Amino acid sequence: MLESILSTVGHYWHLVLPVFAIAYLASNYFNKGLHRYPGPALARVSDVWRFVDVWNRRPDITHVKLHRRHGDIVRLGPNTLSFSDPAAIKTIYGLNKGFVKSGFYPPQQAVSQGKRLPSLFSTTDESYHANLRRSVNSAFSMSALVQYEPLVNEVIELFLERTREVYAASGKVCDFALWLQYFAFDVIGQITYSKQHGFVDKNEDVDGMIAYLGRLFSYVAPIGQMPFLDLLVLKNPIVLTLDKLGFKPFAFPITNFAKARMSERMSEISHDKGEKVPSGAATPGRGDLLSMFLKAQAQRPDFMTDQRVLTMAVSMAFAGSETTAISLAAVFYFLVKHPSCYKKLQDELDGALREGRVGKAENALITWTESQTLPYLDAVIKESFRLHPAAGLPLERITPSGGITIGKGHIPGGTIVGCSAWVIHRHEPTFCPSQAPEKYPIDDFIPERWLDASTEQRKEMEATMFQFGAGSRTCIGKNISLLEVYKLVPNFLTRFNVELDDPSKEWKLHNAWFVKQLNFNVKFSERQQVARERSDSGKFVT
Ligand code: HEM
Numbered sequence: 001m002l003e004s005i006l007s008t009v010g011h012y013w014h015l016v017l018p019v020f021a022i023a024y025l026a027s028n029y030f031n032k033g034l035h036r037y038p039g040p041a042l043a044r045v046s047d048v049w050r051f052v053d054v055w056n057r058r059p060d061i062t063h064v065k066l067h068r069r070h071g072d073i074v075r076l077g078p079n080t081l082s083f084s085d086p087a088a089i090k091t092i093y094g095l096n097k098g099f100v101k102s103g104f105y106p107p108q109q110a111v112s113q114g115k116r117l118p119s120l121f122s123t124t125d126e127s128y129h130a131n132l133r134r135s136v137n138s139a140f141s142m143s144a145l146v147q148y149e150p151l152v153n154e155v156i157e158l159f160l161e162r163t164r165e166v167y168a169a170s171g172k173v174c175d176f177a178l179w180l181q182y183f184a185f186d187v188i189g190q191i192t193y194s195k196q197h198g199f200v201d202k203n204e205d206v207d208g209m210i211a212y213l214g215r216l217f218s219y220v221a222p223i224g225q226m227p228f229l230d231l232l233v234l235k236n237p238i239v240l241t242l243d244k245l246g247f248k249p250f251a252f253p254i255t256n257f258a259k260a261r262m263s264e265r266m267s268e269i270s271h272d273k274g275e276k277v278p279s280g281a282a283t284p285g286r287g288d289l290l291s292m293f294l295k296a297q298a299q300r301p302d303f304m305t306d307q308r309v310l311t312m313a314v315s316m317a318f319a320g321s322e323t324t325a326i327s328l329a330a331v332f333y334f335l336v337k338h339p340s341c342y343k344k345l346q347d348e349l350d351g352a353l354r355e356g357r358v359g360k361a362e363n364a365l366i367t368w369t370e371s372q373t374l375p376y377l378d379a380v381i382k383e384s385f386r387l388h389p390a391a392g393l394p395l396e397r398i399t400p401s402g403g404i405t406i407g408k409g410h411i412p413g414g415t416i417v418g419c420s421a422w423v424i425h426r427h428e429p430t431f432c433p434s435q436a437p438e439k440y441p442i443d444d445f446i447p448e449r450w451l452d453a454s455t456e457q458r459k460e461m462e463a464t465m466f467q468f469g470a471g472s473r474t475c476i477g478k479n480i481s482l483l484e485v486y487k488l489v490p491n492f493l494t495r496f497n498v499e500l501d502d503p504s505k506e507w508k509l510h511n512a513w514f515v516k517q518l519n520f521n522v523k524f525s526e527r528q529q530v531a532r533e534r535s536d537s538g539k540f541v542t
Helices: 002-011 013-028 029-038 043-047 048-055 059-072 086-094 126-140 145-168 178-194 206-223 226-233 237-244 251-271 288-298 306-320 322-337 339-356 375-387 448-452 455-464 477-494
Strands: 075-078 079-085 109-113 115-117 403-407 409-411 416-418 496-500 510-514 514-518 523-528
Touching: 002 109, 013 029, 013 043, 043 048, 043 075, 048 059, 048 075, 059 075, 059 079, 059 510, 075 288, 086 403, 086 416, 109 237, 109 306, 115 145, 126 288, 126 306, 126 477, 145 178, 145 477, 145 496, 178 206, 178 251, 178 288, 178 306, 178 375, 178 514, 206 251, 206 306, 206 322, 206 510, 206 514, 251 288, 251 306, 288 306, 306 322, 322 339, 322 375, 322 477, 322 496, 322 514, 339 375, 339 477, 375 448, 375 477, 448 455, 477 496
Parallel strands: 079 416
Antiparallel strands: 075 079, 109 115, 403 409, 496 523, 510 514
16 A cells, blocks of 8 residues: 555656645645735745845845835744734733743854753743843842943943054044944953953954854854754754764854853952852952852852853853944944034033033043933934844744734734834834924934934833843843943043044945944044043043
8 A cells, every 4th residue: 555655656756746845835825824914925935035035134124124015914934923013012022921932042052062051042941041030130230230330441441542542543444343343342251250352452353252253143043044954054963962072163262261261260269268169159249240140159059050150151242242332333323424413412422521511530431320411322322223223133932822912913822923123113103203203204313303202202212112122031231231332432422533434335234133234434533622631620621
């Protein structure tokens, strides 16, 4: 019987294959009744469509266009829907709604000794996530910012000095996006271990960390659209076995840096105590993230193993460097492309300096608290976050097994759903102040939309901003990144003029999960009008 079936199939394979292919594509098309949602024809039958779209590096543009054409819900794959109405955020990312991160995230997991290392960012196990997040949450609270500010100051001071020496003094052209990546990496090193990686000082990509991360993101973005491919490529049994045996063909250089810092810290602790330190020992109070993670280990030694402390430290660089650099580059880019906004901000900063409202600290840097008193700075930063959020793909979640209503549709269980900040931030009813929406085109950089909006609308705009995600998996480093952005931008602009090297050239965007800027070449000159002197009182005067 079996033999005769096989022989018939073998004989008519040229007919059987197309029949199977059509049946497979049709079952994808009608998958769970999702055919009622619009989307590109190929996306309805295969994930290859979204793989290719992400591979082409501008899925953000595709997603915005698709939602403008089709409305609130767009089908991006046989089992994947994208939502554009901000109301969907509350359901998809709301606490205790039963959604979990999709298969997009595990390819981002590092491997050690042949085993995956799920991080706070990449784990899809919500109870493990809740446990880990609870253990480290206090390290990222608003009140902990106070202890990180001096650490950030050290890097800002070096960054300003090196900008002066390397670029402003010579008139050399600077790849500003890369220079800001050096800054963001050093801040993460400083905040995590009280030790910079040395990017700004050496003006180079130390140990190729940035290049490595760039390659990794370029890999995980498309692979995450068809995650089973990861099991054939980086997490195939050969690579995992090699890793277990100590050959590390794809070792993350940041992990080596983190391991070195951890063992230094352990030996310092043991030296301080005059004894050998078991894991989970308390750490000297230097107020960096590593000391906070070690404190969490001391409180919960069974859960916070050395491996988890290490994973937390590594994921700081993974999640917190490129994202912050991209956000900073966006602010500076939009300013140089919009001279009137640039001038308005400079006037605000100069006025505040002149009146002694900011820059009062001994080191003359504008502090975090002072930066919060500058409304135009705030509007410029918010508008930059709106137009250029760092994450450039939908933040995918899987619906709970019984299905759930999102907006107007009942979505079956096990469906991948998500919102992209690039789409959400272009929701006109939310972001165009209602008294004169035509004055604030949604695709244009207009910081005034934040200042002219009514109190109520502004509140809604702020609540809708999605650049840090939402809900239980929202960015844990949000406060740290805001500290960096709100401090670096004003301190940089009060010291340097920034101009495009060639104003006729646009930057190029490369969306590999995070939307990185290329060809953002600028020149700096030192500003005379804010060169400050010390008065007798020890304060700075303009
Ligand atoms: C402007 C800078 C930043 C942006 C735009 C940003 C964006 C995001 C987004 C969108 C998520 C949610 C991802 C998702 O739901 O799939 C996230 C999560 C995360 N971010 Fe950030 N981030 C920034 C800075 C930082 C910094 C400085 C750190 C660390 C110091 C950090 C650490 C993390 C971690 C650990 C998570 C995972 C949180 C969890 O799942 O509990 N981020 N970030």
